[in-house]
Amino acid sequence: MMLAVTLSAYVARRFASSVLLLLAALTGLVALFDFIELLRRAATRADAGFGIVVTIAALRLPFMMLQIIPFAILLGGIAAFWRLSRSSELVVARAAGISAWGFLAGPLLVALLFGGLSTVAISPLSSALLSQAERLDSTYLRNAGGITALAGGRLWLRQADRAIDPDGVAILAGRPALPGRRGERAALRLEEASLWRLSTADKPLARVEAPSAVLLAGRWVLDNAVVFNATQGNQNQAAPPARIELPTDLTPDRIEDSFASPDTLSFWALPEFIAVLESSGFSAVRHRLHYQSLLSLPVLAAAMALLAASFSMRQARRGGVAQMIGLGVAAGFALFVLDRVAGELGETGTLPVVLAAWAPAAAGLMLALTMLLHLEDG
Incomplete structure (x- = not known):
């Protein structure tokens, strides 16, 4: 032996x-x-x-x-x-x-x-x-750069939305632009933003149109947003412009990483990143x-x-x-x-x-x- x-x-x-x-x-x-x-x-x-x-x-x-x-x-x-x-x-x-x-x-x-x-x-x-x-x-x-080049124009994001429905879904679309003028250097700004809020069964609950949407720490901020409530009789009837905040787990780095090669992500960070990616509608x-x-x-x-x-x-x-x-x-x-x-x-x-x-x-x-x-x- x-x-x-x-x-x-x-x-x-x-x-x-x-x-x-x-x-x-x-x-x-x-x-x-x-x-x-x-x-x-x-x-x-x-x-x-x-x-x-x-x-x-x-x-x-x-x-x-x-x-x-x-x-x-x-x-x-x-x-x-x-x-x-x-x-x-x-x-x-x-x-x-x-x-x-x-x-x-x-x-x-x-x-x-x-x-x-x-x-x-x-x-x-x-x-x-x-x-x-x-x-x-x-x-x-x-000759490449940023999320705009990766997304090819408009950026489409999907994430959980529990503000209206416990299992609701929010789909946000917009044209990526430079960060807003608030001084948040790491913020992501979407121009001509559109937000669709859906129920679990993909039933439309509301549509939101805003001049811009800014991704801050843990939330999207849509200023002067107009809400079209699909649950009311007239879906074209809009509410007065207001400020809307949508909680999110996304960050600019996570959004850009979703387009990047998986080889650039650490083995230890992959499980959490995959969960966030799938909950946000990315493959x-x-x-x-x-x-x-x-x-x-x-x-x-x-x-x-x-x-x-x-x-x-x-x-x-x-x-x-x-x-x-x-x-x-x-x-x-x-x-x-x-x-x-x-x-x-x-x-x-x-x-x-x-x-x-x-x-x-x-x-x-x-x-x-x-x-x-x-x-x-x-």
Whole structure:
């Protein structure tokens, strides 16, 4: 028993060092190509200096690392197990009565640790830095800006409205403009605002027209708003202009983030943001898919580690080692393609979000376990 634990720890150290080396090499290679692409885009921008390009490329490094981790585990694991097989260390271990399941426990725990740290630690860091990189990219390398560009003209929002009905719904539309003249620098202002207040059964309760609507802390403020009460006999009869306040959970950052990539949101902030997004009428499919993908990352990392073992522990004297390693790399990239296809199907609603996020990890894990059972137990 002590021999198995010692051997498992030894294999785990070899596995971890190989994965870290591959992770650094692959991240550096991808970062180099990204840096060259940023330089090409900055060549036509007079205000985008070399320092800005370096800053953007550096801020994107954790995001690239997060994308590369599964492949680093696969390739690093293949390299580590192949070296152990080539030096006959695994052959000696098996001759001593230690099964593959015994010395694979350590690498499996290391892979789970890599996946877990990627989800709970690297992902929040990646999202924060990527958000800054996107802002710099938008300011210096792209002609885009603000909610107006993202919304394409009029902005439509949906949220809960309990002022008239306990389960009521409010739909607010308007043309995004600069903040109001009240001094609220972070406020969002909608010109030519229209507000529809609906019951649970989507029955119209009231329509409100206002010259503008300003989003303040926890509320929308509509000045000089004219209310058309749909519950009265004459729906065209308007009430005198008045100031209307509508409670809300929205903020300008949350509205703009709803149009941004889910990669710019922290793993810890995603559940609350998804709830606010859906209650406001936005589609949260991309964000839920991203959240489930981050949850499945430790399982995917474990699957990659087991795949690396199953394709690289063949004894060198049997021959065909290069072919087996090539098949292992091909299996890893097949999982990558499956992940992309499942993600596209999940975003379009063809597949449930949970299935689309967990299918690649589950498929890789089952394939690896099948290969190892065949290799170990025949």
